[in-house]
Amino acid sequence: MRKIAVISYGLTKVEKHWKKSLRELFGEAAKSAMEDARVPGIDALIVGNMCASDLSDQNNIGGLLADYIGISPCPAYRVEAACASGGAAILAGYSAVASGMSDIVMVGGVEKLSDGVANNTTLSLGKAADADYELFFGSSFVSLNALMMNHYMQTYHTPREVFADFAVLMHKNGARNPYAQLPFEISRETVMNSDRIADPITLYDCAPVGDGAAALILCPLEDAPKYSDSYVEISGIAGATDTIDIASRPDILSLNSTVVAADKAYKMAKLTPRDVDIAEIHDTFTITGVLSIEDLGFCEKGKFAKLLDEHAFEPGGAVTINPSGGLKSRGHPVGATGAYQVAEIAMQLLGNAGKMQVPDSEIGLTQNIGGSGSSSFVSILRRAK
Amino acid sequence: MRKIAVISYGLTKVEKHWKKSLRELFGEAAKSAMEDARVPGIDALIVGNMCASDLSDQNNIGGLLADYIGISPCPAYRVEAACASGGAAILAGYSAVASGMSDIVMVGGVEKLSDGVANNTTLSLGKAADADYELFFGSSFVSLNALMMNHYMQTYHTPREVFADFAVLMHKNGARNPYAQLPFEISRETVMNSDRIADPITLYDCAPVGDGAAALILCPLEDAPKYSDSYVEISGIAGATDTIDIASRPDILSLNSTVVAADKAYKMAKLTPRDVDIAEIHDTFTITGVLSIEDLGFCEKGKFAKLLDEHAFEPGGAVTINPSGGLKSRGHPVGATGAYQVAEIAMQLLGNAGKMQVPDSEIGLTQNIGGSGSSSFVSILRRAK
Numbered sequence: 001m002r003k004i005a006v007i008s009y010g011l012t013k014v015e016k017h018w019k020k021s022l023r024e025l026f027g028e029a030a031k032s033a034m035e036d037a038r039v040p041g042i043d044a045l046i047v048g049n050m051c052a053s054d055l056s057d058q059n060n061i062g063g064l065l066a067d068y069i070g071i072s073p074c075p076a077y078r079v080e081a082a083c084a085s086g087g088a089a090i091l092a093g094y095s096a097v098a099s100g101m102s103d104i105v106m107v108g109g110v111e112k113l114s115d116g117v118a119n120n121t122t123l124s125l126g127k128a129a130d131a132d133y134e135l136f137f138g139s140s141f142v143s144l145n146a147l148m149m150n151h152y153m154q155t156y157h158t159p160r161e162v163f164a165d166f167a168v169l170m171h172k173n174g175a176r177n178p179y180a181q182l183p184f185e186i187s188r189e190t191v192m193n194s195d196r197i198a199d200p201i202t203l204y205d206c207a208p209v210g211d212g213a214a215a216l217i218l219c220p221l222e223d224a225p226k227y228s229d230s231y232v233e234i235s236g237i238a239g240a241t242d243t244i245d246i247a248s249r250p251d252i253l254s255l256n257s258t259v260v261a262a263d264k265a266y267k268m269a270k271l272t273p274r275d276v277d278i279a280e281i282h283d284t285f286t287i288t289g290v291l292s293i294e295d296l297g298f299c300e301k302g303k304f305a306k307l308l309d310e311h312a313f314e315p316g317g318a319v320t321i322n323p324s325g326g327l328k329s330r331g332h333p334v335g336a337t338g339a340y341q342v343a344e345i346a347m348q349l350l351g352n353a354g355k356m357q358v359p360d361s362e363i364g365l366t367q368n369i370g371g372s373g374s375s376s377f378v379s380i381l382r383r384a385k
Numbered sequence: 386m387r388k389i390a391v392i393s394y395g396l397t398k399v400e401k402h403w404k405k406s407l408r409e410l411f412g413e414a415a416k417s418a419m420e421d422a423r424v425p426g427i428d429a430l431i432v433g434n435m436c437a438s439d440l441s442d443q444n445n446i447g448g449l450l451a452d453y454i455g456i457s458p459c460p461a462y463r464v465e466a467a468c469a470s471g472g473a474a475i476l477a478g479y480s481a482v483a484s485g486m487s488d489i490v491m492v493g494g495v496e497k498l499s500d501g502v503a504n505n506t507t508l509s510l511g512k513a514a515d516a517d518y519e520l521f522f523g524s525s526f527v528s529l530n531a532l533m534m535n536h537y538m539q540t541y542h543t544p545r546e547v548f549a550d551f552a553v554l555m556h557k558n559g560a561r562n563p564y565a566q567l568p569f570e571i572s573r574e575t576v577m578n579s580d581r582i583a584d585p586i587t588l589y590d591c592a593p594v595g596d597g598a599a600a601l602i603l604c605p606l607e608d609a610p611k612y613s614d615s616y617v618e619i620s621g622i623a624g625a626t627d628t629i630d631i632a633s634r635p636d637i638l639s640l641n642s643t644v645v646a647a648d649k650a651y652k653m654a655k656l657t658p659r660d661v662d663i664a665e666i667h668d669t670f671t672i673t674g675v676l677s678i679e680d681l682g683f684c685e686k687g688k689f690a691k692l693l694d695e696h697a698f699e700p701g702g703a704v705t706i707n708p709s710g711g712l713k714s715r716g717h718p719v720g721a722t723g724a725y726q727v728a729e730i731a732m733q734l735l736g737n738a739g740k741m742q743v744p745d746s747e748i749g750l751t752q753n754i755g756g757s758g759s760s761s762f763v764s765i766l767r768r769a770k
Contacts, residue, residue, distance in 0.1 A: 044624075067629060072627060075646070081462040091462075094486070095481045102480075123442070257448075
């Protein structure tokens with residue numbers, strides 16, 4: 001199997017892009033990625049998106065975007081795995097290049113949530129849950145995560161403040177990210193006293209609703225020097241699934257899809273969690289971030305509070321978590337988030353992260369979750385040149 | 386690159402499955418495919434679907450279906466390219482196996498259109514068109530195709546009856562298909578006198594709205610004998626795109642995405658249109674069928690009427706078109722249609738097509754279109770054992 005490199009990336013700032021359409025947003029990211037790579041053309045486009053059908057009346061965005069960015073008639077399609085659509089698109093693109101079906105593939109994601117009114121957006125995001133057994137009975141996405149958070153606090157005797165402190169750390173990181181939707185620092189009190197969304201989750205435990213697009217160009221590692229002066233290798237990549245409804249899981253405090261995908265990706269890269277310097281993980285809610293960190297092997301189950309207190313997840317610690325600010329502060333343009341994560345890790349490994357730069361980063365990991373853990377996609381990157 | 390085989394398939398009848406949910410429908414197809422193959426497990430699931438978000442409030446169906454059919458924690462995601470979602474899923478699955486990322490992959494599609502009320506379904510299907518430049522201005526999917534049909538009739542001096550006669554042939558074929566939604570013969574008068582939907586398209590020029598699911602199991606050709614006694618090889622496969630809005634095309638009577646995808650697939654299989662014995666092509670409307678047949682190279686542009694009259698598209702002719710009855714009679718469970726087509730060709734090549742069987746079929750082709758030709762996916766199959 002051919003080894004695969006990420007030779008360039010492009011991002012938009014995450015925010016409410018009232019004046020930009022879905023195609024314009026993706027076009028901005030794609031143009032930036034194409035300007036940074038000396039490629040003769042793009043052989044295929046695979047793009048992650050969740051809500052365009054609901055909120056922009058638009059399906060069929062593979063063809064739409066391929067035409068808009070001027071790469072038709074190359075094949076193009078959309079990949080959807082709820083919030084993990086971007087991660088799934090990257091896995092699909094990896095396979096397309098690894099197989100030899102395509103040589104130069106653009107993967108990415110785009111999401112325009114601000115096209116919807118608030119109720120529509122909540123319903124649209126709720127469709128990541130089980131429509132027949134969760135959504136129909138009134139479970140919103142945040143209420144399902146509130147159940148998980150309550151259960152964690154009780155099971156591991158973890159004070160509510162620990163989750164607030166994680167949000168504080170994410171905002172501290174995101175304040176240095178020029179692409180972040182919420183680039184400002186907050187205090188523990190801000191989180192504790194913000195509006196209650198689904199007890200115990202408050203507003204500042206949640207990733208904000210925003211728009212954004214990210215695009216990456218993949219090619220065989222051996223061809224990368226032709227197209228770019230610096231690039232990263234995807235040395236491990238995997239996806240996995242779990243039950244979509246949380247009630248069917250033996251333990252709602254373990255994201256089994258993350259455990260399985262991470263295990264496969266570590267094996268493929270011949271690495272362990274201890275080798276990872278930086279990680280962009282999926283913290284839709286603070287509880288999602290905590291469970292993810294544990295299930296990726298960065299922390300023993302239930303021990304998050306202790307390690308957070310020891311600064312294990314900051315530069316100089318065991319693994320720097322979300323130097324971008326994560327979903328909490330960078331924002332969560334749903335179907336694009338997985339592509340943002342890979343772009344952000346590439347930026348770090350190549351030393352292009354500006355004020356976000358974490359020194360001595362050689363190995364990076366991304367973890368992108370769909371639904372309440374029904375899907376996970378994990379990739380491991382290393383600087384190749 | 387590894388060669389790929391289709392070792393088994395499963396289908397549901399296409400109809401309005403009022404009493405079956407999305408997951409139950411796909412489960413039925415998947416169970417049937419799994420029963421026919423002696424595989425130790427499934428390594429990944431890639432499923433095509435267009436309208437579940439709109440009509441069943443369900444996204445994230447990769448994880449949902451993987452769990453429901455009992456193959457979690459394998460990776461799973463949904464692929465969407467409007468009506469070509471099934472074809473795109475097969476291309477993605479082909480790459481997954483060809484790359485060596487996965488060995489045994491289930492690909493397929495599912496669509497449950499009867500969950501919507503009529504207006505919702507029309508709007509949902511309309512999202513295959515350009516939301517900003519077509520749908521917003523009131524162009525429905527059928528009205529766009531009516532423009533193409535009018536233009537064809539005028540450009541090539543083709544009587545309206547020719548399109549009716551194509552529908553008659555499709556129903557003649559479909560009447561022998563146990564999986565067909567409209568398994569009955571019709572007359573030219575039925576088409577001509579049926580309700581006008583968007584002039585000149587009448588009800589019987591249109592594929593019906595229905596539900597269905599199809600699943601296929603792919604594996605490396607060299608492993609196929611371990612799992613199945615008879616199987617087909619996918620000897621060519623490709624996708625291509627065109628502008629999503631028809632107004633931007635230099636010629637609305639050529640489906641350029643089909644021309645490009647077919648050309649690539651023929652080259653990959655080292656075959657020409659003359660080598661193809663049977664084809665399942667994408668006749669959403671009769672005009673779509675006519676353009677497809679021409680753009681696949683089975684007929685010179687504008688000469689469809691003459692060849693239809695010479696019985697070129699029936700058994701004994703140059704190429705048997707849609708022995709299943711095609712979208713017109715078998716039905717068009719949107720995101721599943723591309724998977725139905727491959728299953729139907731496999732059935733024919735393996736001599737399992739019962740009353741539909743076309744004698745002496747060795748090479749088969751499928752063509753699956755998204756939107757009004759914005760995407761096309763073409764595959765070429767041959768009996769391997």
